[in-house]
Amino acid sequence: MPWRGPEEPGEMPTLGWLVLDWIIEYLAAPDRADYEPFIPTQEQAEFIVRYYELHPGTGKRRIRRGVLSRPRGWGKSPLLAAVACAEALGPVVPAGWDADGEPVGRPWSDVRTPLVQVAAVSEDQTQNTWAPLLEMLRVGPVIDEYPGLEPLDTFVNLPRGKIDQVTSSATSRKGNKGVFAVFDQTEEWTRSNGGVRLAQVMRSNAAKIGGTTLESPNAYIPGMGSVAEDTAAFAKAIADGRTREDGLLYDHREAPPETDPTDRESLVAGLRYAYGDSSDHEDGCVLHDPPCAPGWSPIDRLVGDFWDTSNDPQVMRSDFLNQITHATDSWISQPEWASVAAPETLVRSGEAVVLGFDGSRRRSRGVTDATALVGCRVSDGHLFLLGCWEQPDGPFGQDWEVPTVEVLAAVDDAFRDYKVVGMYADPARWEGHVASWEARYGRKLRVKSSGAHPIEWWMTGGRASLIVRALEKFHGAVVDSELTHDGSSVLTRHVLNARRRESRSGLQIAKEHPDSPRKIDAAVAAVLAWQCRVDALAKGLGKKQRGGRVVVLR
Known part of the structure; x- marks a missing residue:
């Protein structure tokens, strides 16, 4: 085994080496004319070693959710099939330490009757992993070593337990607590086909008994709301320190963004x-x-x-x-938006900024639109999210209304903390509050939408040509790297949710459909903030003059 070596000092203890030994000893390589042992590549072995890491103190499995994202044809399905077989029969449950301080494993059957599941949203998808799994169990030495093992076409009887395929609705799975589950092609698991609910139920079932799940997506399309996209957002939250959870192993690798398919x-x-x-x-x-x-x-x-x-x-x-x-009708692509991310950039108190605001009210049906407040530093065009209020998912979102008091407080805080020289707000359903802001702050603003209404900037109605031009300016600023943003996952999600829509006046943006829960309000607020900054520059604010002098924004 050329990829194997002793653990380096300071590395996490792992059952991965035991699992690899078991896989090589007992499982057959699929799609071979004659029997060959299944030997993972070094890259695959490295993933298994990390997936079976243990907490040094407790000795328990550290990873409860794994993601292995690679291109088609890389070999995900045979590897996941091998891991599923190991979870069904191999030494995957921590059982203490040996005399040398090395971790010891035992099979699930020593603890409980194991149920291993291969899940997808269609029967065809389950075959990706199911077909090599059957070959591994029917041809390899495992069939002789484990009396009572029966690899049947639609399920596998274990000496104790079962390996099963899951393609039915999530509600029928509530009582089936699997010790391990493969989630195949989660870039296609969405709310509409039941995939999101299925993943939630199966993860919950595994958590109740200390089990694990392993996803195998290809690259997802932002804005579809797939399980793969949600998991990627969760991984980012962990990386950003926005959650204390550390039980996710997220292994996604893609070609560099500068890859040119024409060269x-x-x-x-x-x-x-x-x-x-x-x-x-x-x-x-x-x-x-x-x-x-x-x-x-x-x-x-x-x-x-x-x-x-x-x-x-x-x-x-x-x-x-x-x-x-990105989706085929996306307004801005993920690589374009990612290329102008600058999360390390700080906007300090007292700096000159402009604000963009898009509000909403409760809807009689569907999901209430979000309310968003975005700032933009005048000097360099750095966008930053000041607040976004969205209807929560599930029962917490029932009868939800925008917390108006919080929104008003956030606007007041922005005017107090920064030197706000302009603010553009779409007043739809917020006319009274926008009028109050105009009365309170309008005289102080250096940049005004109009003499009568310094803040009011409609994104609807008979202003189509102005809206189209504002959208063009924002899109061009992204593509030409004239702006940066704070990397906010909320702002990113809203920008990537925006879809192109043709109008008589030109290109506009909208949600994928009117009742979609995938909101774009923070994107609209960012467009308003950018338009306000463009108008500020047109007035000479923030521009360097001769000798490096900067116009003072008072």
Whole structure:
């Protein structure tokens, strides 16, 4: 086993080496004419080692949710099938330490009757993992070592327990507490097909008995609300320190954003990076030094597929570069927005800023639109989210209304903490409050929407040409890297949710459909803030003069 070596000092203890030994000893490699042991690549082995890490103090499994995101053809399905077999029969439950201080594992059957599940939103999807799983159990030494093991077409009887496929509704799964579950192709698990609910129920069932789940998505499309997208947002929250949860192993790798599919050298480099150890390039993998031997993923063939004009370039990026791009009608793509993120940038108290506001009220049906307040520093065009009030999911969102007092307080705080030189607000359903802001702050503003209404800036009605131009300016500023933003996950979500809509006056934006729960209000507030900043610059505010002098904003 060339990838195996002793644990380095300071590394987490893990059952991963025991699990790898078990997989190699007992499982057959699928899709072979004759029996061969299933031997994970070094990259795959590294994932297993991390997935089975233990808390040094308690000795319990550290990871409760795993995500392995790679391009199509990388080898996710056979690996996940092998992990499912190990969870069903192998030494995956911590059982203390041996005389040398190394972790010891035992099978689930020593603790409880194991139920292992392979889940997807369609029967065809479950076959991705189910087909290699059956081959591993029918051909490998495992069938002789474990009397009572019966790998049948639709389920597997274990000496004690069962491996099952899950394609039914989430409500029927509430009583089935699996010790382990594979979630296959979660980029396609959405609310409309029951995937989001299925994932929630199965995770809850696993948590009740100390079990785990493992997702295997390809690159998701932002704005679809898939399980893969929600999990990515959760991983970002962990990375940003916005939650104390640390039980997620999120392993997503995609080709660099600068990969150019029209340039062979660039495309080959991007594919080799995305495919890692499975790349069949003659120079081996690009992940390890020395490089691993060539794998099975045909890089030259994939280059040809990219250049086949009958293939959708966006689908090719998603499927084979594993790049998270955008919906076909997205206003701004994820790579475009990510390229101008500057989360380390701070806006200090007293700095000159402009504000953008988009409000909402309770709706009689559907999900209430969000209310958002966005700031933009005049000097450099850095956008930052000051507040976004959204209807919570589930029972907490029933009869929810925008907390008006909190919103008003946030606006007052912005005027107190910063030197606000302008504010544009869409007054729809907030006319009275916008009028109050105009009366209170209008005289102080250096940038005004109009003489009569310094803050009021309608995003609806007979102002289509003005709205189109404001949207064009914002989009151009993103594409040309003229602005930056604070990396807020909420602002990002709203911007990526926005969809292009053609009008007589030009391109406008909207939700995917009027009753969609995927809101864009923070994006609208950002557009208003940017338009206000453009008007501030037109008045000479924030521009450097000769000798480096800056116009003082008083």
